Amino acid sequence: MESHLTVRELESRWKKTLTATQTAAAMHPGIYRDLKKQAAAIVENPIDINDYFPTVEKLIDRLTTLDPCGHGSIFDIFSSHISPSNIWQVKLLRMECKDLLAHLDAFDRWRRKKHHLRRVK
């Protein structure tokens, strides 16, 4: 148990996670978009129990393609969270996908903020 963690250390970890996520997403932008679509579909639609493993397999395949060497990105962390060996209850898949999308949303906002881009009408 890491009992001596400080908020500052966690903030530093989070920044590293965002940076690793940016590198990974930049390498595979298409897969990144597909991942978000698939996670959103899982959150919004019911899944037959028979489709659970193929669905998770597909999701994990995308996550590991994005960060194959485990550089500590959001994809890396969630490929472990979503793995069937780590989900104790099948119904938690939806929660994990919602959580993944919330983190990716925070990542997208962080990335947009860094670029200072403005839309010209």
Added chain:
Amino acid sequence: MNEELIQLGGKKKSSTFMDKVKEILPEGGNLNLCLTCGACSSGCPATGLDGMDPRKFLRMAALGLDDEIAKSDWPWMCTMCQRCIYVCPMQIDIPQLVFNARALRPREQRPKGILGSCDMALRNESTSAMGTAPDDFVFVVEDVLEEYQEAQPEFADMQAPIDKEGAEFFLNQNSREPVTEPDELVPLWKILHLAGADWTYGSAGWAGENYCMFLADNDSWEKVTRTTVNQANKLGVKTFLNTE
């Protein structure tokens, strides 16, 4: 919260728990940081029971998954030990969320063991979850005291007062001890005797356990606590020694 943080709140439906999470999140707190932490889960004695995971529970609350929380048994796995708050770098009060989650379930559908213990405590003035009546408690205390005074001459002067007016300390007692392990009452008496403490039990409100708190039944929790407080006040005791 700045723009980088996970946004709490959604347009589609209102969520009780999102608001609760906002309330307990300290100034400058950022729930994104939980992703690479998990100290609460590592420190929780209930982690793994029925898949219980305090970090996931917090996430469910932050994501507004109220229905899932209400249906889940996770809140009932928590012992309210508060170790998660102690280890959390942001001191997020997860047990408060657990308490709120317990209150979501209709009283009669809450776990039988806790419910029964709370109801038992409301039956008489002892506030004992085992239903021990005041007379029985007084009898056991006097009987055990007499036995030890005789068997151990060095403690012949030891006292275990009940309803002693003006004592310095009002002591409570888990009712399992007088009922099933009366000899376990004695070590604390000995310590207080050797320390020269002026203390007393109350014939009412002596039972220290409060299952109504674990049941998230505020009214009953208050009733049990008030019984103890009223007895201490009635005796003019200023300091309450909570052994639970």
